[in-house]
Every structure is written in C-alpha cells, then in structure tokens.
Amino acid sequence: MKIAFVGKGGSGKTTLSSLFIRHLAAAGSSVVAVDADINQHLGAALGLDEEQAAALPALGAHLPLIKEYLRGSNPRIASADSMIKTTPPGTGSRLLRVTEDNPVYEACARPVPLDGRPVRLMATGPFTESDLGVACYHSKVGAVELCLNHLVDGPDEYVVVDMTAGSDSFASGMFTRFDVTFLVAEPTRKGVSVYRQYKEYARDFGIVLKVVGNKVQGPDDVAFLRDEVGEDLLVTVGQSDWVRAMEKGRPPAFGQLEADNRQALQVLREAADGSYALRDWERYTAQMVHFHLRNAQSWGNAKTGIDLAAQVDPGFVLREEDGAAAGAAGALSPCPQPLRSAERPAPQLA
Template structure:
C-alpha cells in the first residue's frame, strides 16, 4: 500500500500522517515513512528520539555528489539522471519499532522547476520507494505533490488530503486535485480535521461535495498540549488517535 498525504500548511497534515503511521505500526505493519515536507518534522511527530536532528537528504552534499556525479546547487550540465538509490532506505532511515523514516528536505530553486542534482536524487528515491519497496509507504507531502512524477503517481494507491473547516483549506484541496489529475492520480480521499461538531462536517461536505471523505477527526485539545510538550500525537491516546485508527479499514479497501 502506497499513500501520499497532502493539504494546506497548518491543517494538521503531519499530525494525521504520524497518527496513521503509528496506527499501522501498532497493527503489525512495516511502514516506510517519507517526510517530503520541508516545513514539517514527521520524525518528531512519530516520536523518534532526536528527530529534530535528522539531516535531510537534500542537504547531504557528499551523498548527492557521489550518486549524481555533480555538485549540489549546480543547475544544468551533466549528471546522472538515474542515480543508485535502492540502498538508501536501509542506510539513511531513522527507526521506531516497525517504522523506517527518511527525511527528504527541500530543494532551493529559482524560477519554476529545478533540473539539479538534489531534485534528481530525491525524485529517483521517491520513485524507488513507491514502485519497488514492499512495505506500506506513507509520504507526508508539501501542500502539493512536488516529489511525485507521472509514472510514480500511477503506483500511489491513494492521495489523502487533509482539510479543516475554512475556505483556504478547501481551495487548497481543489488545487491539489488539479495537480494530481495532471499526472494521472485520481484516487483522492478527504480527511476533515479539527472538527468541532456536526456543523463543521456539514460545511466541508457542502463545499467538497464531489470528493470522497475518508473520515473526520474531532478537535482535540490533547494534540495542542502534546505539541507544546514535545509528545507524539499518537501517544496522547485521545479521540483524534481513535478516529485515525478507525479509518484504516477504509484505507485498505
């Protein structure tokens, strides 16, 4: 099972991803977690000790040069477009029980797009984990699908888009669907987060009526307290965790 998670910044995308990953782990699954959002820290949210100190792969200059034969930061020129990456999940992953986590990081780029060694290595790595790995793969993406290519997208089983009651979050969901459709990714499920009651559910269903909903996560003060105290959301054992665990059967179907 290969899953990508996206949504507007601040909607709770990484918290949802971490609770889903921990729920899968608790059910006995082996999970490869990919942190593809430079503005988040999935390792900390999962509860990996020292997660904030994990160096993103995009900043590993020696590795990038070794695999692409080009200096990081260079644009154009000659470098390997199919660098070796199949050994990286074992070499570079942080571990938590049955979870392996890789932090991709971001690629600084001027203008639209980037044909550079860093992006080439990251794209090749994502392609490998989606097409060739046999674990469950969960990718915490940016507010988009930056690292997915057309061939990779076809192998993603579902794109999970986290939204909260609000116009900007809804607009982002529509934008993500448009980007996904351009690369052939049409299996999209919506997760409503920070739900205060039936009125919030109704708001999202009304404004996203042509989307399929995976479920709704209640507003949970325990998650705010966990963030303040540096505790993994899953370890709060609150209603949000229970709601995410209940979604797994539908994800599997």
C-alpha cells in the same frame, strides 16, 4: 502501499500523517516514513528532539549513492550520472523493499521507536544557505521520486510520505506514485481551495484522492465539507486531548488516543488497503515512463547530453514479486540503535 498526505499549509497535514504512521506501527505493520515537505517537521511529530531531527541525513546529499545502487546491472543505463529523478527501473535494476536492509536505507534512513513496531524515517533535507536563490523545492525531492520509482511494496507494507504544502507536488510525476492521496482540509473556503486544485490536476491520471476533514468542531463543519468536496470526504478529525498532553511533554501511550480518533485512523488504513488492492502495475509503470519521457525532452536530454528515452525498458513492468529476492536479503527487525528521546514533542492538530 504508498500513501501521500497533502494539504494547505497549517492544515494539520504533518500531524495527521504522523498519527497515521503511529497507528500503523502500533498495529505491527512495516512502515517507511518520508518527510518530503520543504519544512521538515515529520521527525519532530514522531517524537524526535531538535538535535535528532537535525541529524537526519538528507536524501539529496546521497543521490550519487542512490543512483549507483538502483542502477544495478541495467544495461540501458550507462552510468549513474546519466540517471535523473524520473529514470524508471528495468531489467537488471536494483529494487527497494520496505522491509529489507540495503545501502540506501543504511545511508538515508534512521529507525524511530514508536509504540509497537519501529519505523524507518527518511527526509529530503532542509534548504541550506547554498540553496537560497539558486535551487527550488523540486531539486530536493528528486531522490524521493527516484526511490519511489524503484520501490516494490506489498500488503501490510506502508510507505507514508508527508508532501509539501499546496499543489507544488504536481510539478513532478511523484503525485502518480501513490495508491491513495489523503488531502487534509479545514472546514473553511481556504481549507478546500487546495482540494479543488488537486482534483483538477489529478483528473486525467486516475489519482485516488480522499479528503480528511481536520479541526472539525461540529455538524456544521461536516456539512460544509460535504457540500464542498462531496463523496471525496472520507472522515473528519477534531481536537485531541492526547495531542495536547504530548505538547506539554507528558506523552501518554499511543493506545490512549481517543477512540474516535483511533477509528478515524483505521478508516484511513482501510481506504489505503482498498486502493492498493486495485493497483494496476502496468499502468503504474506506464505513468513512470510517461513522465520520464516528458522530463527527458524538457530538460533531461540537454542536461545529460544523451537521449534518455533509451533508458526505458519496453518489456519491463514493475510488479510486487519483482522485489521478492531483494526483500529476502533481510527483514526489518527491531531497528538496531534507534533514535531515542526522553520527552518526545507532540504533533499538533493546529
């Protein structure tokens, strides 16, 4: 299942997404983690040191390889150059699976050892000097959207994406790629402002939006969030001595995370599992096509010089079983040559 973490800058979005990833890994689940934030902090939150985090390959730098691999033998796509971020899969396209080995993961993902099962980590990549003044955030996440469009996931397989802060995610169709979106909100008026934007934008697309209250200190904070977001409030999280210990460079085993915080993470998992069980694959595919046609008309046709509507395979519906053959190519075992750190820096709740 595909899961997004969003929220206002400083809300603790990256911290909670990293804790959720650790929770899944500790349970032995297969996880692909994606840092799609303009500020790249997920690697550090998962325990990488500065050098290791900086060495993560940028998805955007490998876009030609990604396009060529995903194009496969799809007759509707004449060349990789004609693919844009919203190009949907069709007959002959190669699909990605969470647990397989493939050239995309080999070039763009790095294994990160955690308590339990290792996870694959992918990152959009930071802004470079050549990007300043001429590129926007969305030029970086196009590779993420293309991969999500071609990724077939199954039960107990998780793709967790740490999204950019605020409501910028709605500038592309990527916000429709998730079974559930967890919006991290502090118990303040500013903290719930992003929720209102998301709720309004997501209304017409059937987005499952659940609020995770963070930095909650007591019943008054819970009552405030309940008044502001109503039934969308899923669970609340407070301060953590476990995180504080990590911040001091004394990383305890993840199993020592406070029981109430472990329970909160389990609530998130159950919500994600429940949303995946309700996924409508036909609607999921139709949303891909919808945004592809919008992007084609808006800028894609002019950029490529062709009618990108012809890339749509009208008889194709992405389904879980479509990835079975690809998934059989090789399961993710204990991640050879993992990234390691003697002292893993902590995620921070603040």
